[in-house]
Amino acid sequence: MDHHLIVRRDAAQATLDAYMERPFAWGTGDCGQMALDHLAQFTKLATPIAAVRAKLGAYNTAIGARRAIGRLGFASLAEQLDALGLEQIAPASAWVGDIVAGPSVGAMDALTVYLGNGVVVGFVEESPHGTHFRLLNPVAAWRVPA
Structure with missing residues (x-):
């Protein structure tokens, strides 16, 4: 098996293990934090992710999350992923x-990590904690360089 595929598989599994059943909490257990934790596992992204975390600051509400993203100079999590140099791809090519974004309630992006066969790990309103689920309506995706 290709080394890059093993790295991707292992990182996705580690993210699933860390966030499955993890209670949702703004600033510590939300989709943005999950995406940062996931991306930090990749050597090419570890240093930029550390810089993002340093500037992000603490937050514990949806409004606080929007402000934190604004402190980074972005209007959305999608803009932040673009600025990290991640290539946007068609969700079907994940x-x-x-990283795959799904529809969300409100103005915040809903980021997930793709596990395969249309299944992602992330947070949904119907569950008080992280879970894996089939993302039926992905809206955007980014290739993570391994």
């Missing part, structure tokens, strides 16, 4: 370990 590989294990890529």
Whole structure:
């Protein structure tokens, strides 16, 4: 098996293990934090992610999350992913370990990590904690360089 595929698989599994059943909490257990934790596992992204975390600051509400993203100079999590140099791809082209955005309630992006066969790990309103689920209506995706 290709080394890059193993790295992607292992990172996706680690993210699933860390966030499955993890209670949702703004600033510590939300989709943005999950995406940052996932991306930090990749050597090419570890340093930029550390810089993002340093500037992000603490937040514990949806309004606080929007303000934190604004402190980074972005209007959305999608803009932040673009600024990290992640290539936007068609959601149907996602590989294990890529970031996929789904529809969300309100103005915040809903980021997930792709596990394969249309299944992602992330947070949904119907569950008080992280879970894996089939993302039926992905709206955007980014290739994670492994």
